[in-house]
Amino acid sequence: MLERNEIEMAEPAPARILVVEDEPKVAEALGAGLRDAGFAIDVAHDGEEGFFLAASESFDAIVLDRVLPGRDGLSILAALRRKGVLVPVLVLTALDGVDERVAGLEAGADDYLAKPFAFPELVARLKALLRRGRGDNLLQLAVADLRIAVARREVTRADRLIELTPREYELLEYLVRHRGQIVSREMLARDVWKETQRGTPLDNVIDVHVTRLRKKIDQGFEPRLIHTVRGVGFLLGPQGDGA
Numbered sequence: 001m002l003e004r005n006e007i008e009m010a011e012p013a014p015a016r017i018l019v020v021e022d023e024p025k026v027a028e029a030l031g032a033g034l035r036d037a038g039f040a041i042d043v044a045h046d047g048e049e050g051f052f053l054a055a056s057e058s059f060d061a062i063v064l065d066r067v068l069p070g071r072d073g074l075s076i077l078a079a080l081r082r083k084g085v086l087v088p089v090l091v092l093t094a095l096d097g098v099d100e101r102v103a104g105l106e107a108g109a110d111d112y113l114a115k116p117f118a119f120p121e122l123v124a125r126l127k128a129l130l131r132r133g134r135g136d137n138l139l140q141l142a143v144a145d146l147r148i149a150v151a152r153r154e155v156t157r158a159d160r161l162i163e164l165t166p167r168e169y170e171l172l173e174y175l176v177r178h179r180g181q182i183v184s185r186e187m188l189a190r191d192v193w194k195e196t197q198r199g200t201p202l203d204n205v206i207d208v209h210v211t212r213l214r215k216k217i218d219q220g221f222e223p224r225l226i227h228t229v230r231g232v233g234f235l236l237g238p239q240g241d242g243a
Contacts, residue, residue: 014040015060015130020050020076021092022068030063030122037123047071054080059087061129063122066093066104074107078177081108082191084150088129092117107177141176144238146217146225148173157221167192168213175226175236184233210234 017039021027024045031041042059044050047068054062054076066073077089088110095114104112111125141148145158153169155162164172174192175183189195189202214226223238 014038015126016040016042016058017126018042018044018050018053018057018059018062020044020047020054020062020068020073021065022046023065033119034063034123034126039126047073047076051076051079054087055083055085061126062087062089063126064089064091064109066091066095074103077104077107077109081150082173082177086150088132090122090125090129141173143176143179143225143236144223145221146176148176157217162216164213164216167209168216171209171213172217175234179236182229182233182235187233 015038017034019027019030019034019041021030021043022045027043027045031043034041042053042057044053047070049070050064050068051071053059064073064077068076073091073093077091080087080089089108090111090113091104091109092113092115093104110129113122113125141150147156148154150173155164155169155172170192171188174188178187185201185203185206188206193202193206195202210226210228218224218226225236225238227235227237229235
């Protein structure tokens with residue numbers, strides 16, 4: 001029974017971590033170890049399950065394997081960021097080249113840990129991510145002097161605010177997330193317009209939106225960032241071929 005001068009304090013709930021790992025033994029070891037470290041753990045054993053849980057439920061952090069059956073870890077990560085899911089993500093991988101680490105970070109990873117790793121290091125990195133969290137200003141995309149604050153859907157170029165329609169914003173964010181890559185009209189129809197069964201191509205609609213977006217993003221600025229690759233699609237970056 002509590003004395004009058006005692007205050008009953010509820011213990012904070014443990015941080016909820018989603019582990020996405022296809023190797024059963026590794027997933028079991030990660031889950032058990034992280035539970036012992038004081039976390040609440042959910043485990044997904046393939047990419048599709050991992051994406052579904054991450055997109056539909058609330059987690060404090062995600063431990064995401066790079067190579068997964070069903071859906072690759074980086075494609076999961078990029079899709080989550082496009083949906084505005086800001087939860088911190090630590091990517092685990094046996095692929096430890098510089099290009100792999102860069103690809104993971106550019107896809108939206110907050111940290112990157114190569115296999116094999118020391119378990120205490122994983123715990124320490126997770127705790128660091130949880131302490132830091134992800135404020136609205138932390139998830140930003142940038143190309144040259146173009147800046148996108150994703151949580152606020154705010155776009156600036158050379159520190160000038162650029163007003164975009166919702167569709168123009170979605171189109172721009174998609175191009176920026178695929179910067180340096182050629183993006184086809186089919187990709188835009190599928191991923192931005194969400195049209196997969198449409199009988200009539202959206203090419204004209206997409207071209208009109210790209211033209212309007214280019215005027216807002218490039219007119220009066222240098223270098224030009226949005227480029228048309230004739231017969232293929234579009235490319236976003238400081239340099240590009242095409243008109």
